[in-house]
Amino acid sequence: MASGETKSIELFRVAGVQIEVDYSWLIIFLLVLWSLSAGYFPQEYPGQRTLDYWIVGFVATLLFFASVLLHELSHAAMANRLGENIDRITLFIFGGMARLSGEPKSADNELKIAGVGPLSSLVIALIFWLISSAIGQVGSLWTAVFRYLAFINVALALFNLLPGFPLDGGRLLRAVLWKRWDDLPRATARAAQWGSGVGWGLIGLGVLEIFGGALVGGLWLLFIGLFLRSAAASGYQGMIVEHALQHVRVSDIMTREPMTLAPELPVGEAIEQYFLRFGYGGFPVVSDGCVLGLLPLSQVRHCKPEERAHKKVQDIMLALEPSLQIGPQASAIDAIHKMNEASSGRLLVVDAGKLVGLITRTGVARIVQTKAQLESQAAEV
Numbered sequence: 001m002a003s004g005e006t007k008s009i010e011l012f013r014v015a016g017v018q019i020e021v022d023y024s025w026l027i028i029f030l031l032v033l034w035s036l037s038a039g040y041f042p043q044e045y046p047g048q049r050t051l052d053y054w055i056v057g058f059v060a061t062l063l064f065f066a067s068v069l070l071h072e073l074s075h076a077a078m079a080n081r082l083g084e085n086i087d088r089i090t091l092f093i094f095g096g097m098a099r100l101s102g103e104p105k106s107a108d109n110e111l112k113i114a115g116v117g118p119l120s121s122l123v124i125a126l127i128f129w130l131i132s133s134a135i136g137q138v139g140s141l142w143t144a145v146f147r148y149l150a151f152i153n154v155a156l157a158l159f160n161l162l163p164g165f166p167l168d169g170g171r172l173l174r175a176v177l178w179k180r181w182d183d184l185p186r187a188t189a190r191a192a193q194w195g196s197g198v199g200w201g202l203i204g205l206g207v208l209e210i211f212g213g214a215l216v217g218g219l220w221l222l223f224i225g226l227f228l229r230s231a232a233a234s235g236y237q238g239m240i241v242e243h244a245l246q247h248v249r250v251s252d253i254m255t256r257e258p259m260t261l262a263p264e265l266p267v268g269e270a271i272e273q274y275f276l277r278f279g280y281g282g283f284p285v286v287s288d289g290c291v292l293g294l295l296p297l298s299q300v301r302h303c304k305p306e307e308r309a310h311k312k313v314q315d316i317m318l319a320l321e322p323s324l325q326i327g328p329q330a331s332a333i334d335a336i337h338k339m340n341e342a343s344s345g346r347l348l349v350v351d352a353g354k355l356v357g358l359i360t361r362t363g364v365a366r367i368v369q370t371k372a373q374l375e376s377q378a379a380e381v
């Protein structure tokens, strides 16, 4: 997703992988719980007590999300076994997400990491189906629960196998094309086109369902389709950025000798003489050659106009901490990941306590764009 500011709750860690749920996940949890307890189970197995429907509904919902989590964990386990890095799994409104912190190192790695997800969903489906057969009594609510879970895991595997990047199937497609063409950007572009196409397909199906009277299911497909389209586009963008910035270091693209503020400068003067004059989104704060912190525009905005005359830069700046700084030898891609996490969109480049430069999100974006333009020109010639 484009925004790095989604709010999520960190749950627990499994084998070094942090599991977290986005707040949007609560919506889908309640929706699944409600549709199972008040819709699916009463319809399939009528004549039971309402409370029983809600109990099995709750258990089925929990096991459903445990299945989603296991699917994502299988991606993470495979990635980490291959020396790629997935250290975070997020459950959100459209399911689960186990993101690599960069592009996979090879097409074979991508095949294995993407393929293991649907495969484990099918194994989970088989296990639930065996349990439902073992319980046996046809018509029992618990048989229904495990049969539903078997069915939903098959559905999960099939949905994820749709050949649209960044779904697993789209990643498999990309890996195959990557192997054939030996050209990651071209393979990603094609797989992302398919992702966009699959997105349109889901939107179309959703609209048909809505006209057919299935409002909730239809809206659901529609939103998943929209999400997939934007994920395909941003996944492609992310790959282009990583590709352009391969082997680039922070020191190659940072702004050297950036303009700095003195810590004792009143906020009002900083606004007049720096922010309004140069239009930058933030300035490093430096005293006697030592870097103390960063004053981004967002901090200035929070300072009330009547306080701007007597408050000083050092009173409202963000004090220097690891999340605000990076070394000149670090890779530009690491800088981007760090900037995406920091709200200020800029990092101080610090070497042995001294400020040596400044790196900003917009600055990096400009360089990526320039590189892309130069490369496309070279290709035209």
Ligand SMILES: [Zn+2]
Pocket (backbone or CB within 6 Å): 071, 072, 075, 117, 118, 160, 168
């Ligand atoms: Zn998957």
